[in-house]
């Protein structure tokens with residue numbers, strides 16, 4: 001088996017270095033810098049995929065971008081990221097859908113920690129067969145808010161949802177918690193130092209966290225693109241706060257099919 005797929009299956013995360021050139025990602029960053037200052041929208045449209053614009057600053061509200069405002073990002077996902085994940089992570093004939101796109105921003109000094117969590121716990125899907133790609137807009141290391149992963153944690157099921165900035169568990173969610181410090185429980189924790197020409201790919205169950213940005217005066221932006229593999233039904237659980245819940249009107253057990261989740 002290819003080493004990338006093997007690492008993804010064993011560790012629940014794989015880092016791919018130098019997967020595109022500087023100009024390719026620079027065009028996406030410039031589009032973001034141009035659009036982010038104009039976007040005030042907080043409503044979530046039902047009939048199209050959206051981009052969640054999320055600053056990790058206590059008290060701030062998420063803004064919602066549209067792909068009509070970010071056409072370069074749309075082509076980047078469709079024509080560059082999707083073929084790479086098809087090559088390395090999923091097989092050619094599996095259905096791949098865009099589940100969610102988020103741009104996380106950690107401004108210098110005022111950003112907060114994102115506590116240990118896994119993506120699947122916030123998504124009401126059955127089967128919860130999803131994975132994510134993460135790409136930084138600037139060089140990242142431990143002091144500037146790089147992502148940390150608990151290797152192999154994806155093998156231990158779906159855990160309880162927590163409030164990401166405080167680590168407070170959602171009240172009615174009865175599932176088992178992710179430990180506050182996975183290293184103390186024997187996990188190897190890896191800090192992913194990266195450049196904007198690199199791409200991380202993590203399984204939806206893999207525990208991950210990020211520290212505040214105490215170093216990069218330019219900020220620390222990260223593009224997260226989540227995909228769903230194959231078919232899924234709606235399976236709500238308390239504590240699931242994913243943006244997309246506002247984009248569908250279906251009952252538990254019904255198949256998820258919506259314009260918000262285009263096949264890629």
Ligand SMILES: O=C(O)CCC(=O)C(=O)O
Nearest residue numbers: 104114119134210222224
């Ligand atoms: O960008 C970050 O710091 C958090 C990213 C994250 O948690 C995710 O992509 O699931």
